[in-house]
Amino acid sequence: MIFQEGDYALIVLDGRKYLKRLVQGFSLSVKDKVIKLEDILGRKPGEMINQFYVLKPTLEDIILLGFERKTQIVYPKDSFYIAFKLGLSEDKKLLEFGVGSGASTAVFSRLCGEVFAYEVREDFYKLAKKNWERFNLCSNVNLQNIDFLQADVEENYFDAVFVDVKDPLPFLEKVWKVIKPGAVFTSLLPTTNQVSSLLRALEGPFCHVEVMEILHRHYKVNPDRLRPEDNMVAHTGYLVFARKRI
Amino acid sequence: MIFQEGDYALIVLDGRKYLKRLVQGFSLSVKDKVIKLEDILGRKPGEMINQFYVLKPTLEDIILLGFERKTQIVYPKDSFYIAFKLGLSEDKKLLEFGVGSGASTAVFSRLCGEVFAYEVREDFYKLAKKNWERFNLCSNVNLQNIDFLQADVEENYFDAVFVDVKDPLPFLEKVWKVIKPGAVFTSLLPTTNQVSSLLRALEGPFCHVEVMEILHRHYKVNPDRLRPEDNMVAHTGYLVFARKRI
Amino acid sequence: MIFQEGDYALIVLDGRKYLKRLVQGFSLSVKDKVIKLEDILGRKPGEMINQFYVLKPTLEDIILLGFERKTQIVYPKDSFYIAFKLGLSEDKKLLEFGVGSGASTAVFSRLCGEVFAYEVREDFYKLAKKNWERFNLCSNVNLQNIDFLQADVEENYFDAVFVDVKDPLPFLEKVWKVIKPGAVFTSLLPTTNQVSSLLRALEGPFCHVEVMEILHRHYKVNPDRLRPEDNMVAHTGYLVFARKRI
Amino acid sequence: MIFQEGDYALIVLDGRKYLKRLVQGFSLSVKDKVIKLEDILGRKPGEMINQFYVLKPTLEDIILLGFERKTQIVYPKDSFYIAFKLGLSEDKKLLEFGVGSGASTAVFSRLCGEVFAYEVREDFYKLAKKNWERFNLCSNVNLQNIDFLQADVEENYFDAVFVDVKDPLPFLEKVWKVIKPGAVFTSLLPTTNQVSSLLRALEGPFCHVEVMEILHRHYKVNPDRLRPEDNMVAHTGYLVFARKRI
Numbered sequence: 012m013i014f015q016e017g018d019y020a021l022i023v024l025d026g027r028k029y030l031k032r033l034v035q036g037f038s039l040s041v042k043d044k045v046i047k048l049e050d051i052l053g054r055k056p057g058e059m060i061n062q063f064y065v066l067k068p069t070l071e072d073i074i075l076l077g078f079e080r081k082t083q084i085v086y087p088k089d090s091f092y093i094a095f096k097l098g099l100s101e102d103k104k105l106l107e108f109g110v111g112s113g114a115s116t117a118v119f120s121r122l123c124g125e126v127f128a129y130e131v132r133e134d135f136y137k138l139a140k141k142n143w144e145r146f147n148l149c150s151n152v153n154l155q156n157i158d159f160l161q162a163d164v165e166e167n168y169f170d171a172v173f174v175d176v177k178d179p180l181p182f183l184e185k186v187w188k189v190i191k192p193g194a195v196f197t198s199l200l201p202t203t204n205q206v207s208s209l210l211r212a213l214e215g216p217f218c219h220v221e222v223m224e225i226l227h228r229h230y231k232v233n234p235d236r237l238r239p240e241d242n243m244v245a246h247t248g249y250l251v252f253a254r255k256r257i
Numbered sequence: 258m259i260f261q262e263g264d265y266a267l268i269v270l271d272g273r274k275y276l277k278r279l280v281q282g283f284s285l286s287v288k289d290k291v292i293k294l295e296d297i298l299g300r301k302p303g304e305m306i307n308q309f310y311v312l313k314p315t316l317e318d319i320i321l322l323g324f325e326r327k328t329q330i331v332y333p334k335d336s337f338y339i340a341f342k343l344g345l346s347e348d349k350k351l352l353e354f355g356v357g358s359g360a361s362t363a364v365f366s367r368l369c370g371e372v373f374a375y376e377v378r379e380d381f382y383k384l385a386k387k388n389w390e391r392f393n394l395c396s397n398v399n400l401q402n403i404d405f406l407q408a409d410v411e412e413n414y415f416d417a418v419f420v421d422v423k424d425p426l427p428f429l430e431k432v433w434k435v436i437k438p439g440a441v442f443t444s445l446l447p448t449t450n451q452v453s454s455l456l457r458a459l460e461g462p463f464c465h466v467e468v469m470e471i472l473h474r475h476y477k478v479n480p481d482r483l484r485p486e487d488n489m490v491a492h493t494g495y496l497v498f499a500r501k502r503i
Numbered sequence: 504m505i506f507q508e509g510d511y512a513l514i515v516l517d518g519r520k521y522l523k524r525l526v527q528g529f530s531l532s533v534k535d536k537v538i539k540l541e542d543i544l545g546r547k548p549g550e551m552i553n554q555f556y557v558l559k560p561t562l563e564d565i566i567l568l569g570f571e572r573k574t575q576i577v578y579p580k581d582s583f584y585i586a587f588k589l590g591l592s593e594d595k596k597l598l599e600f601g602v603g604s605g606a607s608t609a610v611f612s613r614l615c616g617e618v619f620a621y622e623v624r625e626d627f628y629k630l631a632k633k634n635w636e637r638f639n640l641c642s643n644v645n646l647q648n649i650d651f652l653q654a655d656v657e658e659n660y661f662d663a664v665f666v667d668v669k670d671p672l673p674f675l676e677k678v679w680k681v682i683k684p685g686a687v688f689t690s691l692l693p694t695t696n697q698v699s700s701l702l703r704a705l706e707g708p709f710c711h712v713e714v715m716e717i718l719h720r721h722y723k724v725n726p727d728r729l730r731p732e733d734n735m736v737a738h739t740g741y742l743v744f745a746r747k748r749i
Numbered sequence: 750m751i752f753q754e755g756d757y758a759l760i761v762l763d764g765r766k767y768l769k770r771l772v773q774g775f776s777l778s779v780k781d782k783v784i785k786l787e788d789i790l791g792r793k794p795g796e797m798i799n800q801f802y803v804l805k806p807t808l809e810d811i812i813l814l815g816f817e818r819k820t821q822i823v824y825p826k827d828s829f830y831i832a833f834k835l836g837l838s839e840d841k842k843l844l845e846f847g848v849g850s851g852a853s854t855a856v857f858s859r860l861c862g863e864v865f866a867y868e869v870r871e872d873f874y875k876l877a878k879k880n881w882e883r884f885n886l887c888s889n890v891n892l893q894n895i896d897f898l899q900a901d902v903e904e905n906y907f908d909a910v911f912v913d914v915k916d917p918l919p920f921l922e923k924v925w926k927v928i929k930p931g932a933v934f935t936s937l938l939p940t941t942n943q944v945s946s947l948l949r950a951l952e953g954p955f956c957h958v959e960v961m962e963i964l965h966r967h968y969k970v971n972p973d974r975l976r977p978e979d980n981m982v983a984h985t986g987y988l989v990f991a992r993k994r995i
Binding site: 556 | 750761793794795796797802804805807808809825826829830832833834835836838856859860929930931932933941944945946948949952956957958959960961962963964965966967968969970971972973975987992993994995
Binding site: 447448449450474475481482483484485486487488489490491492 | 693694695696720721727728729730731732733734735736737738
């Protein structure tokens, strides 16, 4: 594989990362280093060009560096774990609402046969569509620009659900109806108050509830001075998992 | 879906989880509660039977509760993240060696077109095979019972590699050869000394190196007394990621 | 200094620690190793005797290993930090109530001129007294076996206060009265719900509020295989600090 | 107590903290708020003046906001814990070298009878002196501007030692000599490589070795939206404790 016009490239200099599309006129300057379209075209990933490394972006790079966002996204550290906890596979149907900029859907759709997604805000709906189209993602996602409460969905239809809205409570009754018995329910909530409220609402209609948070701690990569970075992300949200009880 | 003879069931009582196969004579006693084969057959997931909840296991349940192990496994908290960091998708070929009981392979194979796996110890080779067969996993995995250094593999062939051996250094030159330019290299190492050694060896042939650790913190699920569990897993291993430089 | 009859000794074998009083008939067996009174008398701290190390205990050893407890104690990881945050010094007067087994008082009294402590339960009152007397601690502490609400105390009298009761709210008005303007208020609460309630009550009469938790992560001490312990304490409580507003 | 000219005040606005001396011409502007000397003189701590809270600083405030520093200081989160782990009390003598800007000494001296401190760099020596004088701290500290290796000290003299230099190894033999049998040795090191080296050197002459790190996680203080801060300090250093073996 060689880099061609129109490709996206992950360009790295001294640990700083840039995700750029290789289009006419492309040029990136960092400090006193410059890299241009013609430097990259025809070169292979992993080559060092003018002190920059040029690589193919992974899904994480695309989400963190390439996705446009108007709101807090679900971070890969959380969505990568959630994707598997949802029990997704080729033959499963996932329900998701509160799609936002589409970052979590882009992850879940990789593991899942079909995703039915709902986003009530038109600006978010368009943004998610744009992000996915730009990076050729989510061909198995059916996204609708409506409130999930207005969605016409069968009962006992979905194998799993991911809810990413400020207050999941008004949606819980309908969610319960449309997912299969024993299906995995998941939500991500920033505050302890929201977690307490959701836990109260899950009692009864849901069982096997779990709450956790995921922390990633990065290290400086000097082999002779190995030590954690000075700072880290201390919080994104609390992950809540449960199963539909019948 | 209803439970039938031969199915695996995740059986939960007061937060304790058991993964059991529903075979003739099955019976589970916890404290003074009992559940038997005939109680479950024909019932749906999510039903409460004699105070137990009976559910379909997810991949995480299978790995943590169903896989037989002779050595430390790669925990889902790590492998779920690694799977996505490896940049896997339907059209990608993954190299993995040091398969152990097959826990990480079972995760990676979900996201990947084809996995080529090597395990030098015969007992581990058989164990991984047994674990996968029992749960109908890893049909896209080609596992060989040889040292990766003996493996006959093409150059520039793999899109990504996961190395889970005590000392990755003797394998690094061959790994570099058989993976594609820019391919993702990943390893998981328990000690800081091993991380330092690997970082030294990666300098030069690899670029864009990252080191991190992942911590999961679980909460008690009482909505009126929300608080973290008293204890947590403090360490499994350090994750090292890099890209093949050319 | 040499060990004499009646002394307390911290006895360490392979990382396991025992706090023992050197009295007639003393003998400690761990695995197949034995150490007796006559082995230790006349020896110096830091000597290895029958594979055991014998040391003088620090305050942390005394609290963790020597204090009898009927309830959760305030752990040194928290109390050592709180002691300094309270702004204690020789000329300061601390108010403390909810003394429990007396672990936190033993720490605070080290930094403070005088401590006025209240414990409503008689069994805890006697236990704290016993723990302090046994280890010759807290000579500057005035402990009373009454509810703080019954205590006869001057207004604007204390420089700082530490409240360790299940529900601090009913005490807050009196606490506010008896501490000096700008004095440091501190409490330790296990659940997020309690923290939310206390934060609500502090709004108005108190200012400069801080909430934090302290995590200690221990490492295995093998220099060639340096790595964190497998497990850690994930939670003791949330620390809440504030200042009296006037 | 009322604020007088020459006092130090901790001035807080919306969670931002400033440590200022109340001298002629003092004035602080934050956003569109202003507070001046004459606003504060004669007022009590805990008063809100022009939206600012004015308080007496604690030792932590003084160290974090008032101490001038030319190098990384020992943070209160670490030094508060170390102070107690050193087993300090009125009748104890502490040895400290690598004093830097004097932050850790200011903490230890609070708990200790006498501190003997050494700082080889003249600029640091002067800085520590200046920081202590400015805030009236460390009257029980004997600080010398010499390399500890040149210091004329008795054998078996100190009850505890804190070493804060890049490489403690060249000092270890002398340290061992001058501290008492069983005395507490402590060091703070930023990298895992340094910890491994120190652990190797401690084997033999020292016993009961412990390594740990301390993490503080702060919360936003909104009672209805309780959640951790987005970011936290992920690393300052590894704490190493040991006891002198004889």
